[in-house]
Amino acid sequence: MAVIASAPGKVLITGGYLILERPNAGIVLSTNARFYAIVKPLYDELKPECWLWSWTDVKLTSPQLNRESMYKMSLKHFLLQSTSSETRNPFVEYAVQYAVAAAYATLGNDKKDALQKLLLQGFDITILGGNDFYSYRNEIESRGLPLTPESLASLPPFTSITFNSTHSNGESNSKPEVAKTGLGSSAAMTTAVVAALLSYLGVVNLSSDSGAHQENLDVIHIIAQMAHCMAQGKVGSGFDVSSAVYGSHRYVRFSPQLISSSQDALRFMPLEEVVGGVLKGKWDHERTKFSLPPLMNLLLGEPGSGGSSTPSMVGAVKNWQKSDPQNSLNTWRQLSEANATLEAQLNLLNKLAEQHSETYKSVIYTCSMYQSDKWIEQTSEAINLEIVKTLIGARDAMLNIRFHMREMGKAAGIPIEPESQTQLLDATMNMAGVLFAGVPGAGGFDAVFAVTLGDSGQNLSKAWSSHNVLALLVKEDPRGVSIENVDPRVNQITSGVSSVRIA
Numbered sequence: 001m002a003v004i005a006s007a008p009g010k011v012l013i014t015g016g017y018l019i020l021e022r023p024n025a026g027i028v029l030s031t032n033a034r035f036y037a038i039v040k041p042l043y044d045e046l047k048p049e050c051w052l053w054s055w056t057d058v059k060l061t062s063p064q065l066n067r068e069s070m071y072k073m074s075l076k077h078f079l080l081q082s083t084s085s086e087t088r089n090p091f092v093e094y095a096v097q098y099a100v101a102a103a104y105a106t107l108g109n110d111k112k113d114a115l116q117k118l119l120l121q122g123f124d125i126t127i128l129g130g131n132d133f134y135s136y137r138n139e140i141e142s143r144g145l146p147l148t149p150e151s152l153a154s155l156p157p158f159t160s161i162t163f164n165s166t167h168s169n170g171e172s173n174s175k176p177e178v179a180k181t182g183l184g185s186s187a188a189m190t191t192a193v194v195a196a197l198l199s200y201l202g203v204v205n206l207s208s209d210s211g212a213h214q215e216n217l218d219v220i221h222i223i224a225q226m227a228h229c230m231a232q233g234k235v236g237s238g239f240d241v242s243s244a245v246y247g248s249h250r251y252v253r254f255s256p257q258l259i260s261s262s263q264d265a266l267r268f269m270p271l272e273e274v275v276g277g278v279l280k281g282k283w284d285h286e287r288t289k290f291s292l293p294p295l296m297n298l299l300l301g302e303p304g305s306g307g308s309s310t311p312s313m314v315g316a317v318k319n320w321q322k323s324d325p326q327n328s329l330n331t332w333r334q335l336s337e338a339n340a341t342l343e344a345q346l347n348l349l350n351k352l353a354e355q356h357s358e359t360y361k362s363v364i365y366t367c368s369m370y371q372s373d374k375w376i377e378q379t380s381e382a383i384n385l386e387i388v389k390t391l392i393g394a395r396d397a398m399l400n401i402r403f404h405m406r407e408m409g410k411a412a413g414i415p416i417e418p419e420s421q422t423q424l425l426d427a428t429m430n431m432a433g434v435l436f437a438g439v440p441g442a443g444g445f446d447a448v449f450a451v452t453l454g455d456s457g458q459n460l461s462k463a464w465s466s467h468n469v470l471a472l473l474v475k476e477d478p479r480g481v482s483i484e485n486v487d488p489r490v491n492q493i494t495s496g497v498s499s500v501r502i503a
């Protein structure tokens with residue numbers, strides 16, 4: 001039977017770069033953009049002699065990239081060897097190796113025969129990323145459609161992905177392989193594959209409401225982090241995998257040694273022992289519940305196509321920290337304070353919404369119709385004023401964050417908030433009902449985000465369109481990894497059909 005798992009994409013609204021170092025925190029919102037992994041047996045029947053085999057087969061299909069790859073997997077070392085000439089997918093390859101090793105490390109002897117049988121049947125893995133992960137700007141333009149979310153919605157689900165072209169003048173050097181929006185497709189993909197395989201192999205059970213749900217998520221988190229780090233060739237902060245597993249939260253990274261020491265151990269220890277050890281490690285990542293206050297919406301706008309490559313930006317910031325420790329420390333301190341202020345204001349707004357729900361609602365709806373410099377004059381009562389002041393406090397904190405991010409970019413010689421994004425963000429923040437806007441994560445040319453009040457997002461989306469910025473269909477969705485009952489291709493097609501019928 002097929003097992004289908006899905007994991008969400010993310011937007012890091014505070015903590016870019018700082019989150020790489022404990023104990024700095026970052027706020028990461030998960031989204032309704034989801035990556036799916038479908039795992040089923042490659043062979044239904046097992047030949048009697050197969051129990052002697054030391055290899056099994058793995059087939060990986062990525063319909064959106066028009067890729068199909070075959071692998072042989074050693075049942076001794078769990079190493080995958082490509083037997084087809086197709087390009088590799090290290091994220092999925094490590095996800096398979098580490099998930100199988102985790103099964104060996106954790107399942108009791110009584111379950112080993114069943115595990116062996118599932119392995120011998122081979123894996124048929126299909127991966128599908130929701131359209132929101134990728135940039136379809138070029139398709140929309142070439143089809144002569146307007147640059148609107150409606151045009152995006154008219155694309156079929158799981159549309160083919162555009163590759164960024166490479167120019168001889170090196171212009172696209174900073175661009176990633178596929179034209180992406182920056183929602184963390186590799187982390188969501190790795191997490192979905194790990195979750196589907198661990199469920200398929202009986203290591204975790206995500207469909208039960210049992211008390212073990214948290215522990216199951218923790219196992220998926222550790223295996224997905226290990227696989228993602230191996231595939232990326234570095235131990236990043238891991239906020240993208242963390243949000244793909246747990247959904248929206250306030251994240252403090254795990255100690256990098258938890259993974260880096262295991263990578264050293266791989267030279268002299270079998271993979272399942274290494275994985276077993278890491279699973280028992282003292283995982284110290286923090287994830288505190290966080291959600292946007294009520295009646296606030298997350299909106300993403302894609303100003304150009306293609307996105308930025310994060311690793312080179314991180315390298316530049318690290319070099320700057322080494323070459324100018326004093327000034328870089330100073331900037332980080334100020335950024336950290338601004339991040340903490342924004343977080344505190346949003347938490348306070350959540351509290352005010354809970355304590356004064358009606359007043360909160362009416363203040364948000366009023367402010368949603370005005371530019372921020374008019375908010376204060378709309379009110380006189382104490383509670384209303386406190387809410388408006390907190391909104392303005394959140395806004396000012398974001399302006400501060402943006403200022404220091406720009407400083408950091410200038411000092412490190414990289415476009416964290418490049419001039420074109422500054423103009424867009426300033427214009428966005430001056431629109432009626434916009435609480436704040438910024439460049440997510442590492443910044444650069446990925447889609448920008450805005451947090452809007454009430455229904456003002458619709459006007460913002462129209463204004464963006466008229467300035468050649470494509471508002472994406474992405475919304476905040478706090479759900480982390482989950483098991484799906486229906487194939488997303490069937491699901492999305494039927495929901496598309498029913499919405500047409502209803503209309």
Ligand SMILES: Nc1ncnc2c1ncn2[C@@H]1O[C@H](COP(=O)(O)OP(=O)(O)O)[C@@H](O)[C@H]1O
Nearest residue numbers: 062064065129177178180182183184185186187
């Ligand atoms: N549908 C897919 N099928 C196969 N590989 C994919 C798919 N989507 C993304 N990838 C891989 O993930 C990489 C992008 O990951 P990442 O840099 O994390 O992007 P993001 O900005 O979305 O975080 C791509 O270069 C590609 O290797």
Ligand SMILES: C[C@@](O)(CCOP(=O)(O)OP(=O)(O)O)CC(=O)O
Nearest residue numbers: 016017184236237238310441442443
């Ligand atoms: C710089 C960072 O702190 C944040 C990068 O955030 P993005 O959201 O830009 O990430 P990508 O999906 O890799 O593009 C690096 C890190 O935390 O690992």
